Amino acid sequence: MSKSFEGKIKLSTYSELVGDTCDEIIEVELSELHDFTGHPFRVVEDERMQEMVESVRKHGVLVPGIVRHRKDGEYEIISGHRRKMACELAGLETMPVIVKEYPDDQAVITMVDSNIQREDILPSEKARAYRMKYEAMKHPGTRTGGLSLDLLGEAAGESSKTVQRYLWLSRLTDDMMDLLDRKRVTILCGIDISFLNEEEQDWVYEAITIDRMTVNQEKTKKLKDCSGRRQLSRDLVRLILSEQKSKPRRYVMRPEVMEEFFGENDSVDVIEEVVEALLRGWKKGSFTI
DSSP states (O other), X not given: OOGXXXXXXXXXXXXXXXXXXXXXXXXXXXXXXXXXXXOOSOOOOSHHHHHHHHHHHHHOOXXXXXXXXXXXXXXXXXXXXXXXXXXXXXXXXXXXXXXXXOOHHHHXXXXXXXXXXXXXXXXXXXXXXXXXXXXXXXXXXXXXXXXXXXXXXGGGTOOHHHHHHHHHHTTSOHHHHHHHHTTSSXXXXXXXXXXXXXXXXXXXXXXXXXXOOOOOHHHHHHHHHHHHTTOOOHHHHHHHHHOXXXXXXXXXXXXXXXXXXXXXXXXXXXXXXXXXXXXXXXXXXXXXX
């Protein structure tokens, strides 16, 4: 087992990611570089990508990617998916990489830890990434000692509570993940919905997207409770999500009444005390209207 993966895994620097910084850097054809299997992070042509493209054009790729050999002799990218796109957009044909012969679990852990600290990660990306890392770290040989959620989130500086939330969110269907990313469902509501089975989540998705119903924590807790009791149905989902939150009743005293019984110097507290005393007397039957 590689020394950098003994004990707690914390990959916060480039040298920690690649291990021995004396590894040979080679230039590889972009056509021979393939995405990591199940790579959970987006690689999009956004403003940050354009900045990276300009940097690559001026200075080249300053930090080599990390790859491993595939059975066909080409390479699987462990770290460097965005750099590869930047090279493509910059018109380059090759990219510098370091080849590491990582086994599957170690490759997954390195891939996740090299991306998890980015600021622009969507909830769905982080949820899937933590699930991949969790499954990899459960296997013998990737760690020493017990697996804790604190250890799982250490590379990103996140608590066990936060990691557990994302592990729950990883159980959402792709459709529900999309609503989560588009903020039509909050993190806390998503956690409740993650306890529903796939069919039940489909019912919720239909109610939100087709019937234009909204969710809040009060509703999603009811969905979770009903699902736990195996009572949830498509009709019950619609009934729960169609519930409207009751608005508190407001009482306004007419101006002429205020002027007749209260002076300008009477505070709101005094007025409320008088009204409350009269109502209590009326309720006890001390007087009638």
